Amino acid sequence: xxxxxxxxxxxxxxxxxxxxxxxxxxxxxxxxxxxxxxxxxxxxxxxxxxxxxxxxxxxxxxxxxxxxxxxxxxxxxxxxxxxxxxxxxxxxxxxxxxxxxxxxxxxxxxxxxxxxxxxxxxxxxxxxxxxxxxxxxxxxxxxxxxxxxxxxxxxxxxxxxxxxxxxxxxxxxxxxxxxxxxxxxxxxxxxxxxxxxxxxxxxxxxxxxxxxxxxxxxxxxxxxxxxxxxxxxxxxxxxxxxxxxxxxxxxxxxxxxxxxxxxxxxxxxxxxxxxxxxxxxxxxxxxxxxxxxxxxxxxxxxxxxxxxxxxxxxxxxxxxxxxxxxxxxxxxxxxxxxxxxxxxxxxxxxxxxxxxxxxxxxxxxxxxxxxxxxxxxxxxxxxxxxxxxxxxxxxxxxxxxxxxxxxxxxxxxxxxxxxxxxxxxxxxxxxxxxxxxxxxxxx
Amino acid sequence: xxxxxxxxxxxxxxxxxxxxxxxxxxxxxxxxxxxxxxxxxxxxxxxxxxxxxxxxxxxxxxxxxxxxxxxxxxxxxxxxxxxxxxxxxxxxxxxxxxxxxxxxxxxxxxxxxxxxxxxxxxxxxxxxxxxxxxxxxxxxxxxxxxxxxxxxxxxxxxxxxxxxxxxxxxxxxxxxxxxxxxxxxxxxxxxxxxxxxxxxxxxxxxxxxxxxxxxxxxxxxxxxxxxxxxxxxxxxxxxxxxxxxxxxxxxxxxxxxxxxxxxxxxxxxxxxxxxxxxxxxxxxxxxxxxxxxxxxxxxxxxxxxxxxxxxxxxx
Numbered sequence: 001x002x003x004x005x006x007x008x009x010x011x012x013x014x015x016x017x018x019x020x021x022x023x024x025x026x027x028x029x030x031x032x033x034x035x036x037x038x039x040x041x042x043x044x045x046x047x048x049x050x051x052x053x054x055x056x057x058x059x060x061x062x063x064x065x066x067x068x069x070x071x072x073x074x075x076x077x078x079x080x081x082x083x084x085x086x087x088x089x090x091x092x093x094x095x096x097x098x099x100x101x102x103x104x105x106x107x108x109x110x111x112x113x114x115x116x117x118x119x120x121x122x123x124x125x126x127x128x129x130x131x132x133x134x135x136x137x138x139x140x141x142x143x144x145x146x147x148x149x150x151x152x153x154x155x156x157x158x159x160x161x162x163x164x165x166x167x168x169x170x171x172x173x174x175x176x177x178x179x180x181x182x183x184x185x186x187x188x189x190x191x192x193x194x195x196x197x198x199x200x201x202x203x204x205x206x207x208x209x210x211x212x213x214x215x216x217x218x219x220x221x222x223x224x225x226x227x228x229x230x231x232x233x234x235x236x237x238x239x240x241x242x243x244x245x246x247x248x249x250x251x252x253x254x255x256x257x258x259x260x261x262x263x264x265x266x267x268x269x270x271x272x273x274x275x276x277x278x279x280x281x282x283x284x285x286x287x288x289x290x291x292x293x294x295x296x297x298x299x300x301x302x303x304x305x306x307x308x309x310x311x312x313x314x315x316x317x318x319x320x321x322x323x324x325x326x327x328x329x330x331x332x333x334x335x336x337x338x339x340x341x342x343x344x345x346x347x348x349x350x351x352x353x354x355x356x357x358x359x360x361x362x363x364x365x366x367x368x369x370x371x372x373x374x375x376x377x378x379x380x381x382x383x384x385x386x387x388x389x390x391x392x393x394x395x396x397x398x399x400x401x402x403x404x405x406x407x408x409x410x411x412x413x414x415x416x417x418x419x420x421x422x423x424x425x426x427x428x429x430x431x432x433x434x435x436x437x438x439x440x441x442x443x
Numbered sequence: 444x445x446x447x448x449x450x451x452x453x454x455x456x457x458x459x460x461x462x463x464x465x466x467x468x469x470x471x472x473x474x475x476x477x478x479x480x481x482x483x484x485x486x487x488x489x490x491x492x493x494x495x496x497x498x499x500x501x502x503x504x505x506x507x508x509x510x511x512x513x514x515x516x517x518x519x520x521x522x523x524x525x526x527x528x529x530x531x532x533x534x535x536x537x538x539x540x541x542x543x544x545x546x547x548x549x550x551x552x553x554x555x556x557x558x559x560x561x562x563x564x565x566x567x568x569x570x571x572x573x574x575x576x577x578x579x580x581x582x583x584x585x586x587x588x589x590x591x592x593x594x595x596x597x598x599x600x601x602x603x604x605x606x607x608x609x610x611x612x613x614x615x616x617x618x619x620x621x622x623x624x625x626x627x628x629x630x631x632x633x634x635x636x637x638x639x640x641x642x643x644x645x646x647x648x649x650x651x652x653x654x655x656x657x658x659x660x661x662x663x664x665x666x667x668x669x670x671x672x673x674x675x676x677x678x679x680x681x682x683x684x685x686x687x688x689x690x691x692x693x694x695x696x697x698x699x700x701x702x703x704x705x706x707x708x709x710x711x712x713x714x715x716x717x718x719x720x721x722x723x724x725x726x727x728x729x730x731x732x733x734x735x736x737x738x739x740x741x742x743x744x745x746x747x748x749x750x751x752x753x754x755x756x757x758x
Binding site: 371380415418 | 454458559560561693745751
């Protein structure tokens, strides 16, 4: 392992607040009585239900699928009876079709759930199909279908796999605990993905505030040809795809481009471990590790939760609310989604559930921009947030476009650092959305 | 509980740094120089600073009310402007002089343009320029000599300008502030101390002071030689200007490269005014002139966007 720490230019240093849960081992969540499983938990086409009301299902049984290319199936996380198929809100704020299943409490496993055998004996195509059938979508929060990411076009040769164990979002420790407790699954997942991509080089990037994880993963990959741990500086957003590529390989993904343009594929470490689990046990993605934390949570924990369990049940298992929460966040505090209710389901991308006290939720009133330049220094894309934000507020989206608003990765560093508490990211997001919509229209 | 959850856009946390905190840092950094001026020039220094601050804050409050905006005096920026303006005035001046300057600085230079962040020139410096053109005898004729306690018109820079070098103070006195000058500009050491505090706290960056003072030093060496260069550096308002005035956020460029251009320009203009212009001092006008072209610098000197042509690909 090299002692050099990899990083990028820009970024911010929010308090990590990880001590609340970083030493709390992953605990199995209490079995849910009812699960509400959304048919769209990924970027792409929503699934059509494969079951009808009244059907009985088993754990790991496929219950939703789409014929579209850009989609992944969903599976039941319990055994029991399908009660309803109806619309519910999901953590990103949209309302989608969900399958409501009442658990029979037996957790009977579906027959086809079988270990997949040695990766060495499987072909590339078989691996990709297993990953797709396992319902894999990026579990860091973006939920991009994994098998598509692993099938780049022929003219974009991939030569390196980057596993993202940075976990730069404050509070979240799910990936940290996975690396500590399931290093063998991480390694298995890495091997499967490397074979699928046909690459012989893999870096596992971990921020240096997780020295125990660096050590354990280091030990796990010892003697494995081409797999290396890359310690990263502690900085947000170190775990952003393009930042981690730049930090570890020095490559610069062109504006508007994807990592494959520079020969890279980046997978979140939780995604990799889950892929490892699919090969080891055959069980598709029906459970994930969720960090439950924040000032309004009684006992912050890392829980292994079945997909479809409501946030409310998860929080109750952590002792409930310590005080009346002012904000409930799905994901991390920098990029997560604020929820208006705790009656939403844990989905494949739910890395954390944070409840903030009223005091912590109060972000202060914005005042005039004082032109201090802190947002420029913080921006990992080297944009001029204060300027783009101003144009966005004026609805001058042409000017915002000129200043590359569409390149914003919405990491929130600018809003975080602003001494005037201006809603920089929020207004830039508005401009970005508008610009991208206009571009689609032109096409 | 559902209806009470705040559903705002991410990020959901903010840094502890506030505009008020930044301004408070600047105020703290100016206090040593203020104490020194009381020591050297007497109690009237405090009277002038207090009069300046109070009138600045009241003016801002009245402007807020007249413009039907939320009251902004809590951000302490008016206090900073008030202190800085008084720092540019001789200690023997009448109390109404800084009041006039503060009202002008806050009402005309700052609030009419939209308040903090929108002023195109430094309010305190523009206030000083206003006082210079309106009551120049009060502004240039009443420097107290701490050694003799007499009122004199000769700061080290006016002596240099006059070609007489005989009565120039020692370098040591100049560093301490034991020389005639404005309230806040005499004690070079304490101003540098305050400036270093601001750099340490991250309130300002080192770039503008270093390039500004560096440019003046190099040009003074070239034009006046080694013996005079130190008087250029410590005998006037350069330290105060470089650390506290030229670093004003709103009126200095936002990128590091822009800051260098701005600081070098201000340094060159300072020497140009002192050597060729009509004034012995050139700091305030050099900064005001560079303030005016700051929007231009901000327009043309911008960061290279990540992944956009020009960024190197090291693959």
